[in-house]
Amino acid sequence: MxxxxxxxxxxxxxxxxxxxxxxxxxxxSQSPRAVARLWLFGLLTTSVVGMFVLELTIGSTNIPLAExxxxxxxxxxxxxxxxxxxxxxxxxRAITAxxxxxxxxxxxxxxxxxxxxxxxxxxxxxxxxxAQLGAALVVVTGSLIGxxxxxxxxxxxxxxxxxxxxxxxxLVMAVITFIxxxxxxxxxxxxxLMLGFLAQGLVAVVLHFTDDTQARIFTSWNDxxxxxxxxxxxxxxxxxxxxxxxxxLAVVKPLNALLLGERNADTLGVAVGRTRLAILASSVLLxxxxxxxxxxxxxxxxxxxxxCRGLFxxxxxxxxxxxxxxxxxxxxxxxxxxxxxxWERHFLHVNSVNALIGAPVVIWVVLRDRQMRxxxx
Amino acid sequence: MLDVKDLExxxxxxRTGFHVVARDLSMRLHPGELVCxxxxxxxxxxxxxxxxxxxxxxxxxxxxxxxxxxxxxxxRERARRMSVxxxxxxxxxxxxxxxxxxxxxxxxxxxxxRLGEEDRRVVRWAIEAVGIEDFLRRPISELSDGExxxxxxxxxxxxxxxxxxxxxxxxxxxxxxxxxxxxxxRNLARSSNRAILLSTHDLDLALRSADSIWLMSRDEPxxxxxxxxxxxxxxxxxxxxxxxxxxxxxxxxxxIHHKLGSEIRFSGDGMDAIWTxxxxxxEGFDVxxxxxxxxxxxxxxxxxxxxxVELLSKPGSPTRWKLTDREGSREYLSLxxxxxxxxxxxxxSNDTNTSNDA
Numbered sequence: 098m099x100x101x102x103x104x105x106x107x108x109x110x111x112x113x114x115x116x117x118x119x120x121x122x123x124x125x126s127q128s129p130r131a132v133a134r135l136w137l138f139g140l141l142t143t144s145v146v147g148m149f150v151l152e153l154t155i156g157s158t159n160i161p162l163a164e165x166x167x168x169x170x171x172x173x174x175x176x177x178x179x180x181x182x183x184x185x186x187x188x189x190r191a192i193t194a195x196x197x198x199x200x201x202x203x204x205x206x207x208x209x210x211x212x213x214x215x216x217x218x219x220x221x222x223x224x225x226x227x228a229q230l231g232a233a234l235v236v237v238t239g240s241l242i243g244x245x246x247x248x249x250x251x252x253x254x255x256x257x258x259x260x261x262x263x264x265x266x267x268l269v270m271a272v273i274t275f276i277x278x279x280x281x282x283x284x285x286x287x288x289x290l291m292l293g294f295l296a297q298g299l300v301a302v303v304l305h306f307t308d309d310t311q312a313r314i315f316t317s318w319n320d321x322x323x324x325x326x327x328x329x330x331x332x333x334x335x336x337x338x339x340x341x342x343x344x345x346l347a348v349v350k351p352l353n354a355l356l357l358g359e360r361n362a363d364t365l366g367v368a369v370g371r372t373r374l375a376i377l378a379s380s381v382l383l384x385x386x387x388x389x390x391x392x393x394x395x396x397x398x399x400x401x402x403x404x405c406r407g408l409f410x411x412x413x414x415x416x417x418x419x420x421x422x423x424x425x426x427x428x429x430x431x432x433x434x435x436x437x438x439x440w441e442r443h444f445l446h447v448n449s450v451n452a453l454i455g456a457p458v459v460i461w462v463v464l465r466d467r468q469m470r471x472x473x474x
Numbered sequence: 475m476l477d478v479k480d481l482e483x484x485x486x487x488x489r490t491g492f493h494v495v496a497r498d499l500s501m502r503l504h505p506g507e508l509v510c511x512x513x514x515x516x517x518x519x520x521x522x523x524x525x526x527x528x529x530x531x532x533x534x535x536x537x538x539x540x541x542x543x544x545x546x547x548x549x550r551e552r553a554r555r556m557s558v559x560x561x562x563x564x565x566x567x568x569x570x571x572x573x574x575x576x577x578x579x580x581x582x583x584x585x586x587x588r589l590g591e592e593d594r595r596v597v598r599w600a601i602e603a604v605g606i607e608d609f610l611r612r613p614i615s616e617l618s619d620g621e622x623x624x625x626x627x628x629x630x631x632x633x634x635x636x637x638x639x640x641x642x643x644x645x646x647x648x649x650x651x652x653x654x655x656x657x658x659x660r661n662l663a664r665s666s667n668r669a670i671l672l673s674t675h676d677l678d679l680a681l682r683s684a685d686s687i688w689l690m691s692r693d694e695p696x697x698x699x700x701x702x703x704x705x706x707x708x709x710x711x712x713x714x715x716x717x718x719x720x721x722x723x724x725x726x727x728x729x730i731h732h733k734l735g736s737e738i739r740f741s742g743d744g745m746d747a748i749w750t751x752x753x754x755x756x757e758g759f760d761v762x763x764x765x766x767x768x769x770x771x772x773x774x775x776x777x778x779x780x781x782x783v784e785l786l787s788k789p790g791s792p793t794r795w796k797l798t799d800r801e802g803s804r805e806y807l808s809l810x811x812x813x814x815x816x817x818x819x820x821x822x823s824n825d826t827n828t829s830n831d832a
Contacts, residue, residue, distance in 0.1 A: 366550040
């Protein structure tokens with residue numbers, strides 16, 4: 098009934114459209130674009146798996162695939178050290194890179210859409226710096242209290258640094274959220290950057306008052322690496338990241354509506370305040386634990402969403418969200434693999450590799466000004 | 475459907491004090507009607523639109539949507555009943571047109587926003603109704619202002635609301651599309667029993683298409699009625715004459731006046747005569763119409779001192795205009811030649827006047 102009435106309306110003003118067979122009537126799931134997307138997802142997934150395996154095989158000593166397979170199914174490999182290297186070093190590192198890369202990518206995508214800013218990300222909004230400050234404060238508090246016990250219990254010490262970082266990141270996010278209700282996105286980005294510099298300045302001052310041992314703990318954390326995470330950290334790290342990812346996948350619909358701006362999203366039925374809170378909560382759940390355990394990992398959250406938009410040619414978060422998870426893992430694994438290639442000397446940091454990939458991407462994003470405009474203003 | 479009771483609109487907070495834009499507004503949107511909100515700049519049209527859409531709190535009074543205060547409805551409930559199109563420039567990254575129209579189904583779809591069979595049918599209908607089938611796959615950031623506006627209207631249609639609130643949506647459209655859009659909106663209102671409120675600067679179109687007009691002005695109470703009611707009551711004159719334009723009650727149109735104060739005699743008939751008179755009025759002359767003469771007798775004698783324009787139309791040959799004044803008579807092939815000459819003539823006569831004074 099309703100449909101017939103509609104046709105009638107059309108008949109009155111646009112008679113020509115009724116008889117025409119619309120080419121877009123085919124369901125989107127069968128269109129060539131959807132097929133291309135499926136292929137891309139297949140390619141990304143394969144790449145992530147392949148990169149994961151390479152992470153396990155390549156390193157200071159190369160372990161053949163057959164040996165890895167043997168070790169993984171619990172059969173005795175030829176060399177006993179293989180098991181140690183695989184289980185104690187490479188497997189945790191590869192799992193961490195996979196999870197953290199995905200988490201940072203998802204956090205970056207959400208923040209870029211929420212703040213309508215292509216340069217938003219955990220780093221640009223000061224979340225990373227907040228984590229740094231939190232970690233530094235914990236380190237210096239430890240040294241002031243002089244708790245020698247903490248130093249002996251290396252795990253506990255690491256955990257307290259982690260807690261400090263998470264707290265710092267959450268605090269900065271709270272400040273950003275509070276301010277974001279009152280100012281424009283550009284202002285917010287500037288405030289975020291300044292909060293970041295402020296935190297870094299404070300970090301320098303704080304470190305000035307610590308002794309060398311304590312400072313070294315901080316510095317090693319601050320370099321950023323997937324290698325510091327052990328099996329015993331996973332029960333905390335992975336559930337938090339998983340919760341963040343579930344929340345991120347749950348907000349894809351409001352994220353799409355937010356692409357039209359908050360006012361239009363509101364008229365479409367988005368409860369903007371609650372949605373913003375959910376997005377920020379998800380970003381904290383993703384970025385804070387990741388930064389806390391691995392130190393500041395730069396560029397991943399910023400560039401992964403752009404790479405996915407470029408690859409899939411869409412802003413639809415139903416496509417982008419799974420895409421950034423895969424692309425984030427891929428990028429993190431690739432950068433880590435590069436760092437851990439059998440170099441003669443081991444001075445390369447994962448953030449340097451990230452910068453080598455990331456900086457050109459950021460420049461490309463900024464220069465492609467039409468897209469920049471369409472996202473920023 | 476939408477009831478407004480003793481509404482007071484404006485800005486401010488208890489801390490900063492209030493700036494009241496308009497007060498004591500009471501009106502109702504009836505199902506099946508297209509209402510145009512018109513008024514000069516600064517009368518508070520946008521504030522009223524935003525308050526009615528529930529995007530801005532009312533200072534006093536209430537807006538009831540299906541009997542419920544609009545500020546108490548959840549966003550989703552509101553979006554199912556009312557769709558809003560704003561003048562904001564919309565930038566949606568790489569979303570294409572079809573995806574944006576699909577977003578109109580937001581309050582009707584599940585958590586992932588996936589469109590079902592019915593949703594897709596409504597989207598298709600909205601796309602065809604607005605006539606944007608040709609650029610469905612283009613990213614919205616690459617569209618022109620007018621195209622983008624149409625996409626946003628299609629999105630609002632896809633929402634399938636009972637009430638549509640549209641702020642200045644015809645502003646970017648060309649005339650045929652504007653007329654078409656008004657026609658579409660009116661048909662929509664009629665056939666699906668929706669209420670549509672449209673704010674516009676286009677008075678002419680509003681007068682011709684609206685079922686009802688809300689006329690807002692800076693310091694008079696809101697005037698409500700059919701376009702003809704407002705014309706007959708003289709509401710348009712009282713609001714717009716103060717803004718520096720004349721309202722011609724007979725034609726229902728606005729006129730810009732800059733009078734020379736000089737008279738011109740004109741004879742002719744038919745369509746050519748109507749438009750010739752209009753051109754002469756535009757030039758600032760008081761046009762004194764005369765019965766068309768068969769000969770050029772009227773130019774003789776006492777009338778020699780005056781300016782006279784005569785339309786020479788013979789079947790089978792193009793129209794010519796004959797201008798007669800003290801210096802004799804000349805013929806023109808088009809109105810622009812005639813009006814150019816009249817302007818030059820006027821300038822030179824002014825010059826002689828000033829030199830005489832000196």
